[in-house]
Structure formats: C-alpha cells, structure tokens
Amino acid sequence: MAAEVSTTEKGRPARTGRPGHLARFGRPKRPGRPTPVGHARERGDRRLGYMLVAPVVILLLAITAYPLVYNLWNSFHFDNLSYGNLPHNFVGGANYSKMFKSAQWVSALERTLVFTAVTVAFDMVVGLGLALMMHRRFRGRGFLRAAILVPWAMPTVVSAMLWKTMFDPSAGFVDYILGAFHPAWSSIAWLGASVWRSWIAIFIADSWKNIPFVAIILLAGLQIIPNDVYEAARIDGASWWQSFRSVTLPMLKPAMSVALIFRTIQALLVFDVIYIMTGGGPGNSTETLSFLSYNTFIINTDFGEGGAMSLVLVVLALAVSFVYVRAFRPQT
Amino acid sequence: MTSAVADDVPAAVAVSISRGPRRVSGKKILRETLFYIAVAIVVLIALFPFFWILRTSLLSNSQVAAGVGGANGIIPSHLSGVAYKNVFTEASFFTPLLNSVIVALATTVVTIVVASMAGYALARLRIAGAGPILAFILLAGFFPVLAMIGPLFLVLRYLNVLNNIYPLIIVYLVYTLPIATWLLKNFFEQIPSELEDAALTDGATRLQVLRRVVIPVAVPGVFTAAILSFILAWNDFAFAVSFLTSTAHFTAPLAITTFGQSQYQTFYNLIDAAVVIISIPIALLVLFAQRRIVAGLTAGSFR
Numbered sequence: 001m002a003a004e005v006s007t008t009e010k011g012r013p014a015r016t017g018r019p020g021h022l023a024r025f026g027r028p029k030r031p032g033r034p035t036p037v038g039h040a041r042e043r044g045d046r047r048l049g050y051m052l053v054a055p056v057v058i059l060l061l062a063i064t065a066y067p068l069v070y071n072l073w074n075s076f077h078f079d080n081l082s083y084g085n086l087p088h089n090f091v092g093g094a095n096y097s098k099m100f101k102s103a104q105w106v107s108a109l110e111r112t113l114v115f116t117a118v119t120v121a122f123d124m125v126v127g128l129g130l131a132l133m134m135h136r137r138f139r140g141r142g143f144l145r146a147a148i149l150v151p152w153a154m155p156t157v158v159s160a161m162l163w164k165t166m167f168d169p170s171a172g173f174v175d176y177i178l179g180a181f182h183p184a185w186s187s188i189a190w191l192g193a194s195v196w197r198s199w200i201a202i203f204i205a206d207s208w209k210n211i212p213f214v215a216i217i218l219l220a221g222l223q224i225i226p227n228d229v230y231e232a233a234r235i236d237g238a239s240w241w242q243s244f245r246s247v248t249l250p251m252l253k254p255a256m257s258v259a260l261i262f263r264t265i266q267a268l269l270v271f272d273v274i275y276i277m278t279g280g281g282p283g284n285s286t287e288t289l290s291f292l293s294y295n296t297f298i299i300n301t302d303f304g305e306g307g308a309m310s311l312v313l314v315v316l317a318l319a320v321s322f323v324y325v326r327a328f329r330p331q332t
Numbered sequence: 333m334t335s336a337v338a339d340d341v342p343a344a345v346a347v348s349i350s351r352g353p354r355r356v357s358g359k360k361i362l363r364e365t366l367f368y369i370a371v372a373i374v375v376l377i378a379l380f381p382f383f384w385i386l387r388t389s390l391l392s393n394s395q396v397a398a399g400v401g402g403a404n405g406i407i408p409s410h411l412s413g414v415a416y417k418n419v420f421t422e423a424s425f426f427t428p429l430l431n432s433v434i435v436a437l438a439t440t441v442v443t444i445v446v447a448s449m450a451g452y453a454l455a456r457l458r459i460a461g462a463g464p465i466l467a468f469i470l471l472a473g474f475f476p477v478l479a480m481i482g483p484l485f486l487v488l489r490y491l492n493v494l495n496n497i498y499p500l501i502i503v504y505l506v507y508t509l510p511i512a513t514w515l516l517k518n519f520f521e522q523i524p525s526e527l528e529d530a531a532l533t534d535g536a537t538r539l540q541v542l543r544r545v546v547i548p549v550a551v552p553g554v555f556t557a558a559i560l561s562f563i564l565a566w567n568d569f570a571f572a573v574s575f576l577t578s579t580a581h582f583t584a585p586l587a588i589t590t591f592g593q594s595q596y597q598t599f600y601n602l603i604d605a606a607v608v609i610i611s612i613p614i615a616l617l618v619l620f621a622q623r624r625i626v627a628g629l630t631a632g633s634f635r
Contacts, residue, residue, distance in 0.1 A: 049457030070483035157585035220630035310479030
C-alpha cells in the first residue's frame with residue numbers, strides 16, 4: 001500500500017499541488033475534500049458517475065420500460081400470432097372493453113384482490129409473532145432464524161411441489177394424519193377437486209414461503225428500537241402488553257410498511273404457485289390476474305388483450321409502490 | 333477472619349436478590365416452557381415438509397403407488413435411491429440443472445459488475461438526479477413480471493432466441509439489479525470516505541481508488557449481493573415457463589414440473605428427488621450465510 005502510494009506520488013507530483021514527501025508529515029487536516037484542483041475533479045467525478053450508473057439504468061429501462069410501452073401500443077391493436085405474423089391492426093379500445101366485459105377476467109381480478117387482502121393480513125400477524133420470537137434472547141436462536149429463513153430462500157417450485165406432495169391424497173402427509181382422526185378424511189382430494197380446498201392448499205404453500213420474509217424485515221425493525229425506551233417504559237410500570245402497544249408497534253411502523261408493501265405487491269402478482277399447484281383449476285377457479293396474463297400471452301398468443309391486462313397489472317403494482325416511494329423517500 | 337465478614341455481606345445480598353426471582357420462578361418456568369413449545373412448533377412447521385419430501389424421494393415406485401400407511405408410514409420400512417437414479421437417467425435432469433447453474437452464475441456476475449459500479453457512483457460521486465435514479469431502480473424491482481413476458485416474448489422471437497437460456501441472463505437482471513444496487517450503494521456509503529480522500533490526495537485516479545481501495549473493503553457487501561442475486565436467479569419460474577419450450581433448454585425449476593406424470597398416477601418420489609436436489613445449494617447458502625442474507629434483505633429497506 002505504502003509503496004503504491006509513493007509511486008503515484010512520484011508519477012504525478014503536480015496534481016496533488018504539493019511535494020509528495022510533505023504528505024508524510026502531519027499536516028493539519030483541512031475540512032472537506034483536500035483537492036486543490038477540486039473543480040476539475042468534481043467534473044471528472046460526475047462524468048465518471050454517469051458512466052457507472054448508465055448500465056443499470058439502460059438495462060432496467062430495456063426490461064421494464066420498453067415492455068411497458070410495447071404493451072401500451074399492442075393493447076390498441078389486434079395482435080395475435082395465431083393469425084399469421086402479428087397483423088398490427090388498430091382496433092382502438094376493443095381489447096379493453098373485451099377485457100372488462102370478460103367474466104373470466106373480472107372474477108380473476110376479484111380473486112386476486114381477496115387473496116391479497118387475506119394473505120397480507122395473515123402474513124403480517126404471523127410474521128410479527130415470529131419476529132418477536134426470533135428477537136428474544138435464548139439458546140438456539142440462531143437455529144430458529146435459519147429454520148425460518150430456509151423456506152423463504154427456496155424456489156417457489158420447491159414450496160409448491162412440497163405442499164403438492166403434502167396435500168396429495170395418496171402420497172401426502174395431510175390426509176394421512178387427518179385419517180388418524182376420522183377414516184373418511186384419509187382420502188380428501190385437495191387440489192383440482194374443490195375450489196375451497198384448492199385455495200387452502202395454495203394459501204398454505206404461499207404463506208409458508210412468504211411469512212419468513214415478513215418476519216425477517218420486522219425482526220430488523222425490532223433490532224433498531226433502542227433498549228432504553230423499553231427500560232423507561234418498565235420503570236414507569238408498563239406491562240408487557242402496554243409497552244408492546246405504545247413502544248414496539250409505533251416504532252415498528254417503518255419496517256411494517258416495508259413488509260406490507262413488498263407482500264402486497266407479491267400477492268397481487270401471484271403466479272408460480274398457482275401454475276404449479278393447480279394450473280388455474282378446477283375449471284378457472286384459481287386463476288389470478290398474472291395467471292390470465294400468462295395464458296393470454298403465451299397460450300393464446302394474444303398480445304393485444306394481453307397488453308391490456310398487463311397495463312392493469314402495472315397500474316396496480318405501481319400504485320402500491322408509489323405509496324412506498326412517497327412514504328419512504330430515499331435519502332441521497 | 334476479615335474475609336468471612338466480607339464474604340458474609342455479599343452472600344446476604346445475593347440471597348435477598350435471588351429470593352426475588354425465585355418467588356415467581358414457577359410462573360417463569362411455565363412461561364419459558366410455553367415459549368420453547370412455541371419455538372418447537374414453528375421449527376416443526378418450517379422443516380417438517382422438507383423431511384416429508386426427503387422421505388418421499390427415498391421411496392421406490394411401488395411404494396409410491398401403494399400410498400402412505402402400513403409399512404410406508406412416516407418412517408417407511410425400507411428406503412431406496414431409485415428415484416435419484418431415475419431423475420438423472422429417465423428424466424435427464426442433468427441438463428436442466430446445468431442450465432440453471434449457468435444462468436444463475438452468469439446473472440450473478442453481471443449483476444455484481446453492473447450494480448457495484450452504479451452503487452459506488454450513487455453513493456460517492458455526486459451526480460445530479462441520484463434521487464430519481466434510485467427511485468426508478470426501486471420501482472423497477474416492483475415491476476410485474478407477468479406484464480413483461482408478452483413484449484419480451486416478441487423481442488426474443490424476433491431475435492430468434494426463444495427457447496434459449498442465454499437471454500434469461502439479461503431478463504433475470506430485473507430480479508437482481510434493484511436489490512443489489514441498493515444494497516451496494518448503502519454499503520459503499522458506510523465505508524469512511526477518508527480512505528478514498530487520502531488516496532485521491534496522493535494522486536490516485538477515481539478508477540484506481542475504486543479498484544485498489546474501495547473494492548477490497550467492499551468484499552463483504554459484494555458477497556451478500558452475490559448470494560442474494562444467485563438465489564433470486566436460481567428461483568425464477570415465470571420467465572422460464574414463458575420462453576422455454578423444449579426439455580433440453582429447460583431450467584431446473586421448470587423441468588421439475590414436467591416430471592413424474594403418468595396416466596394413472598404421479599410419481600412423487602421422482603419429483604421430490606429433483607426438489608431435494610435443487611433445494612440443496614440454497615439450503616447450504618442459507619445455513620452458511622444466514623447472517624449476511626438477513627443483513628442484505630434488510631439493508632436500507634428502511635431507516
């Protein structure tokens with residue numbers, strides 16, 4: 001390190017503005033950046049800064065903004081690959097009116113909203129419980145944290161297949177254990193047989209994978225609450241419940257909002273677990289907005305109506321995330 | 333002698349202190365027990381399903397056909413590795429696995445290079461518009477994947493690279509870049525700028541500073557970003573199922589959904605053997621880097 005620095009000094013004594021050997025003596029430190037050629041450096045820095053940021057911005061624009069514009073354009077055209085090579089016929093708002101009138105799409109929208117409300121509420125409550133558990137100091141806390149983190153890190157195909165196995169009437173654990181209580185329960189068909197039971201299985205698989213994320217975010221929120229606040233509450237004679245309500249919950253608000261927003265968007269866009277566990281069935285009863293979007297684009301190759309559906313997804317996701325960005329404007 | 337007196341006082345104090353907690357100790361023991369029971373239930377719910385797929389993956393085909401119960405209880409009377417053999421021979425799982433490894437590693441490398449450049453610039457080089465740029469990067473992370481597949485499908489079709497794993501490397505950046513850039517930006521901000529200023533004063537250029545001073549110090553942050561990127565790229569399903577059509581080009585998660593289907597039943601031993609195999613790298617990452625992953629997930633998400 002020292003050798004490197006001295007060679008650079010020798011290489012460019014003029015740029016530092018003072019003889020290199022003086023640098024070794026304890027000169028009084030000047031506040032701020034000691035740059036005699038400050039302006040040139042700042043301009044250079046800025047140019048370098050744009051060059052360094054450009055790749056991220058260009059790549060992300062290419063994979064998000066470009067498809068967004070393309071979808072917008074497609075949504076006003078008739079574009080279906082099964083009719084030859086993308087006819088590009090302008091059709092005005094026909095794709096939108098078709099979508100809003102489609103009973104399949106409207107019920108997918110309703111299902112998605114209900115699923116989002118239920119899972120987000122459930123995941124937040126259970127996640128908070130797990131966060132409090134992981135926050136407590138006890139033997140085996142590290143193991144608990146790792147055990148909770150493992151389901152989150154798994155691919156959705158793992159969580160979905162795992163619960164598909166668990167709920168299988170023949171190979172699964174759920175019916176095996178239910179059969180111990182009542183013989184008629186030993187061969188309940190869950191997936192693809194009943195709408196309610198399919199949703200229960202999807203809900204369990206989804207929550208099992210996603211509650212850990214909520215719990216980890218809330219745990220981090222708990223960790224930054226200073227201990228003396230609790231101490232003060234204890235001295236004032238507050239019970240556990242009182243200090244939980246008046247200290248923990250208010251101070252946990254930023255973390256709760258982050259977890260809430262992430263989970264809301266993930267739940268609104270739920271796709272993998274549905275595709276793998278039920279394929280949208282029985283009938284169309286577990287189709288969500290994202291699932292319909294996949295069907296329209298890839299199975300029906302209808303890029304016009306698919307474009308219209310995508311814009312609804314984008315509006316939903318952006319509406320939620322704008323709330324987040326507004327509430328927690330990044331400090332720069 | 334004097335020590336006896338001196339000892340006496342603290343002993344008395346100690347007794348009076350210890351008597352306090354001891355009086356409520358019955359209640360406390362009960363509470364501790366309940367707590368540990370709750371912990372045990374959570375750990376069981378989190379891990380028991382893994383035990384179940386491991387168990388199922390070690391069954392023979394006839395055991396799967398027979399269903400759970402009898403000799404095939406929670407712990408089956410005999411186990412076999414036939415599903416692990418079949419998953420590579422019959423189901424040729426090796427190619428999808430290799431595809432997944434290639435794509436996830438390549439995505440990680442691209443992410444780290446691109447995100448550390450941007451993260452450094454956003455943390456240190458006062459560029460105008462850093463705020464909107466950061467907000468855009470964050471928003472891009474929330475962009476609905478299933479809204480992107482249509483246009484991207486058309487682009488890949490036009491470029492004649494549908495059913496090819498390499499375009500996925502670019503597409504997966506939408507998962508990895510937002511979190512990696514934010515994480516690295518926060519990390520670079522924490523490195524004391526005196527280090528860099530000293531080197532700059534000594535006449536080093538910015539790029540030299542980045543290479544010789546910043547990157548060595550930033551290794552832990554880069555490592556965390558790399559682990560998260562690998563997990564996110566490894567876990568993708570939506571893009572793979574939309575763009576890949578032939579088994580030889582499938583990624584591992586996609587290939588698994590095609591396994592074990594026959595007319596009369598589903599061979600869960602085969603499916604679960606594949607599930608166990610793709611879980612292993614992720615489980616190892618979590619076990620060895622639990623702290624880093626947690627720190628990375630929460631870094632800068634609020635403060």
